Amino acid sequence: MQVFKKTGLALTAAIFSIGLMACSPEVGSEKWCEQLQDKSKADWTANEAKDFAKHCLL
Template sequence: MTKPVIRITTLIASISALFLLTACEPEMGTPEWCKMIKEKGVENVSAKEAANFAKDCVL
């Protein structure tokens, strides 16, 4: 293969991997999301996540 073909193939593979990895997180407010936040631990949760957790999972 030539270098441009290899670069394009690598770029497409990288973009595909990015989409696959970011699509795995559950939607905010769902029971799966609440479980994920509980397992994350207090030190790894952002302020926005904590507020949404309190609103959607506690109340």
């Protein structure tokens, strides 16, 4: 019975995570640029910094 609870919890977490990713704005969109500006630059990934420079500054 305990195994089913752990499996169910893991499955629920995976579905929730996929759902959150589906709600993320498209890279380079105005909303994405705004979200990245609100995020601490120390938390940006290298790809985010590159995409921000490419889509939001130029």
